[in-house]
Amino acid sequence: xxxVKRWNLIILLVxxxxxxxxxxxxxxxxxxDLWTSWEWDPGIVISLLLTGWLYVRGIRRTTLRxxxxxxxxFLGWSVLLIALVSPIHPLxxxxxxxxxxxxxxxxxxxxxxxxxxxPLVPFLFALPIRWRKVLGNIAKTGTIxxxxxxxxxxxxxxxxxxxxxxxxxIPALYGRTLESDAVHTLQHLSFLISALLFWWALVHGRxxxxxxxxxxxxxFTTAIHTSILGALLTVARTTWYPVYSTRTSVWGLTPLExxxxxxxxxxxxxxxxxxxxxxxxxxxxxxxxxxxxPLVRFPDGYRKEAI
Numbered sequence: 001x002x003x004v005k006r007w008n009l010i011i012l013l014v015x016x017x018x019x020x021x022x023x024x025x026x027x028x029x030x031x032x033d034l035w036t037s038w039e040w041d042p043g044i045v046i047s048l049l050l051t052g053w054l055y056v057r058g059i060r061r062t063t064l065r066x067x068x069x070x071x072x073x074f075l076g077w078s079v080l081l082i083a084l085v086s087p088i089h090p091l092x093x094x095x096x097x098x099x100x101x102x103x104x105x106x107x108x109x110x111x112x113x114x115x116x117x118x119p120l121v122p123f124l125f126a127l128p129i130r131w132r133k134v135l136g137n138i139a140k141t142g143t144i145x146x147x148x149x150x151x152x153x154x155x156x157x158x159x160x161x162x163x164x165x166x167x168x169x170i171p172a173l174y175g176r177t178l179e180s181d182a183v184h185t186l187q188h189l190s191f192l193i194s195a196l197l198f199w200w201a202l203v204h205g206r207x208x209x210x211x212x213x214x215x216x217x218x219x220f221t222t223a224i225h226t227s228i229l230g231a232l233l234t235v236a237r238t239t240w241y242p243v244y245s246t247r248t249s250v251w252g253l254t255p256l257e258x259x260x261x262x263x264x265x266x267x268x269x270x271x272x273x274x275x276x277x278x279x280x281x282x283x284x285x286x287x288x289x290x291x292x293x294p295l296v297r298f299p300d301g302y303r304k305e306a307i
Contacts, residue, residue: 029090031250037087043185044084051119052077058122073117079110084188093178094247096255100262103191107161108273111195115203157201158218161194162225169229175243198222202281212285219278223271230267234260 029037055073059065082088083105092099124132138144150156168174168187177184202215239245239255248258 029087029094034087034091037090039085039087039089041084048077048081048085051123054126055117055119055122058119058124058126061125062121069117072113073119076110076113076115076117079105079113083110094244095251095253096241096244096248096258097253097261097265100265103188104265104270104273106188106192107195108270111192112199112203112277115196115199118204151197152201152205154201154205154214154218157194157197158222161198162222164190164194165226166229169240171240171242174241178243202277212281215281216278216285219274219281223274223278226274227267227271230263230265230270233263234267236260236263 052074055077059070083102088098088102088105092102124135127135139148151160168177168190177187198218202218205211233240236259237256239259241255241259244258245255248255251258253261
């Protein structure tokens with residue numbers, strides 16, 4: 001069987017699996033329906049299965065098999081599965097706090113783990129060799145390479161993620177995500193893609209030893225502005241999102257309590273993740289600086305580190 005026919009067969013099998021699953025009704029989730037409310041959205045299921053299969057196929061075809069990278073990728077992939085397919089997704093339409101936790105799973109757990117897994121090389125090796133050559137030639141074009149450098153520049157990635165976070169929490173826009181599946185999908189895509197670019201810029205886009213130092217700054221400033229947004233949600237005396245006002249009572253929370261819990265989730269666990277990553281990068285920066293510090297020979301024969 002040719003490579004193209006095999007790919008077509010795999011896509012058809014995934015489609016048939018997705019079509020047999022039940023869809024979300026669109027109504028706010030009730031407690032009695034929690035454990036039966038798995039979201040078998042064909043677009044999500046196909047994307048997850050296809051990327052998982054591509055990664056497995058790719059690492060089998062290349063000798064670049066680092067166990068920690070493989071483990072990181074599939075941990076991130078599993079977090080995506082839980083966040084987007086499990087009852088967490090419909091529950092997020094009933095509770096703002098759960099919706100906030102879901103976004104944290106996408107941006108703070110799945111994204112950095114997927115980046116650590118270095119999926120682009122396995123994805124490329126999973127493709128037929130003709131497709132691989134075509135994509136390689138396209139990637140080398142000036143427009144594509146310049147666009148990629150811009151998207152993964154730390155400052156641009158930092159601004160993009162910050163903009164996505166703050167803009168989507170504008171009350172009018174956030175409310176639209178619970179009224180429109182298309183807007184909701186766009187929100188999740190913008191959170192995930194901006195987070196992937198941010199973590200990619202920090203982990204793989206370093207430029208020399210000072211890259212670690214810049215990474216520390218980007219992570220600590222991200223911790224600051226996300227904590228500010230979380231604190232504003234926590235201390236607010238009125239609810240920002242009226243759409244939740246009729247949905248939280250069956251879960252034992254008032255709308256304001258739900259919002260306060262959501263703010264704490266962004267403020268405390270979210271801030272801790274960025275601060276912890278910043279501390280790790282700071283230690284790496286110190287370690288790298290010690291290893292590459294130049295030595296200068298003075299006339300008296302002693303060798304001292306240059307400052």
